Amino acid sequence: MAKAPNGPLGPLNGKLSNLVFYMLNGQPVVRTIGDPGKPSRNQLANRQAMSVTMDMVRMISEFTNVSFELEAKGTVRNAHNLATSYIKKHAIKGEYPNLSVDYAKVILSNGTLPGANDLKIEKNEKGVLVSWDPSGWYNDIVMILLYHPLKKTARPVINACRRDAGSYFVDLHSELVEEPIEAYICFRAANGKAISDSQYIGNLNGAVESxxxxxxxxxxxxxxxxxxxxxxxxxxxxxxxxxxxxxxxxxxxxxxxxxxxxxxxxxxxxxxx
CATH class of the missing domain: 1.10.287 (Helix Hairpins)
Structure with missing residues (x-):
């Protein structure tokens, strides 16, 4: 039984037939329950797209909780919702049942701060060196994310250094140095009130098949x-x-x-x- 605590024109709360009403982040939400029947091909494709997306989103939440914090503030969405939405909408390639992530199109932040030019990435036996043109807002904080799609793990560096450092070395286990690496960077204002768009630095070690x-x-x-x-x-x-x-x-x-x-x-x- 659903209740209408705010009157007949207010939001419902509870179950009514095959619908469930509840509040989420201050907004009334309704969803269906029960057996939806045999899924269509489009539904199966959507499910696979979500599964592929979540494989990455789960591993990078420490990074996106910070990178999407400003965009989520004051809305009914959270950092997890935004990361999921951007990757699923912009960075899924292929056709069902062969969907996968196009890592060059992954979006990890949106903002007004300028990005960086001359992005580079190189490795040695101890880790990865990320470098960029240090000109611009010199005291911005650098955020770096290294994602390992084969292992489905990530190495987030939330407060790497200041922008004017021009480079940052990320220590990695020797095993991960030889694994495929997808690298990203963004810049956050020192006062935490602004952020840049994320940028794809590139790939190391190739897109090895799972x-x-x-x-x-x-x-x-x-x-x-x-x-x-x-x-x-x-x-x-x-x-x-x-x-x-x-x-x-x-x-x-x-x-x-x-x-x-x-x-x-x-x-x-x-x-x-």
Whole structure:
């Protein structure tokens, strides 16, 4: 039963049929409950996009809690909502079921402070050196994020140094130095009242495939190999019979397998390119 403590025109609170009413950050919210039925392809794509997004958002929350603090202030949204929204909307690439993050398009902050030019990143056996043109608002605080997509871990440095330092060395475990690294930077005013847009510094060690992606490609290759053999047999029998299906149980089974494999390949992850 839903209650209307503020009168019939006020926000409800509680359950009414398959709807639940409640307050979130001072705003009335309603959501549905119960079995939504079999999801559509668009719904499955949206779920995968959210899953891919959350794999990153969960690991970078220490950084985004600060970088999105100003933008979230005074709104019903929080830093987590903003990070999720920006990555899912702007940085997801591919088609379902092969969605992934386009790390060069990830947004980690929005603001009015100027960014930096001449961004560079290089590594040695002990870590990563990030450098930039130090000119501009000299006492801004530098924020750096190193994200490791293969390990799904992150190294946030919230108060790295001042902008006029021009560079900062991030210590890393030797294992992580050789892992793929996606690097980002932004600048925060010394008084905490302004921030810059985040900037993508670049990638180190290449976009190495995960074990899941490797397994998907191997599975796709096996199915494609079988399909090619079945297709060749199917098309030859059709050609020999002047383009007409052969009237036999064996051919009907072959045709059925051909259609099943063809449909499977259209939706199977791991397709080259």
């Amino acid at each position: 074990q899941e992606e490797i397994a998907q490609k191997q599975k796709y290759a096996l199915v494609k190999q079988r399909f090619d053999a079945v297709e060749a047999d199917y098309l030859k029998q059709m050609e020999d019979n002047r383009g007409n299906p052969v009237d036999s149980k064996a051919f009907r089974n072959l045709e059925r397998e051909y259609e099943v494999l063809k449909n499977k390949l259209e939706h199977l992850p791991g397709k080259p390119g």
